[in-house]
Amino acid sequence: MSCTCCGEKLNSGMIHKKDPATGQKYKSCPHCTEANGSVHVYHPYPANYGQTPARVTARNPHGNQSYCIDCRALKKGVQSSAYTRGTLCNSLV
Numbered sequence: 001m002s003c004t005c006c007g008e009k010l011n012s013g014m015i016h017k018k019d020p021a022t023g024q025k026y027k028s029c030p031h032c033t034e035a036n037g038s039v040h041v042y043h044p045y046p047a048n049y050g051q052t053p054a055r056v057t058a059r060n061p062h063g064n065q066s067y068c069i070d071c072r073a074l075k076k077g078v079q080s081s082a083y084t085r086g087t088l089c090n091s092l093v
């Protein structure tokens, strides 16, 4: 499945965008996006994600968390409840 806004894969947690008005950075949350089902759901980055040395790889040099803080607190298989508070793909650049 691809985002109906930007065409990138919905399960990608590596997409970074920015609010054109404030300059605030955002990153997509794949779990929130899955709950939305058609467009990427973003949260402010890095505040709503955090970083961990356990995730540092060549593609992820800062160890960025893939899921937002709210999704990481969920049990496996539980749908995101934070996606309604997220920012949708089409309002970011």
Ligand SMILES: [Zn+2]
Residues within 6 Å of the ligand: 003, 004, 005, 006, 007, 008, 039, 040, 089
């Ligand atoms: Zn998108």
Ligand SMILES: [Zn+2]
Residues within 6 Å of the ligand: 029, 030, 031, 032, 033, 067, 068, 069, 070, 071, 080, 082, 083
């Ligand atoms: Zn999330």
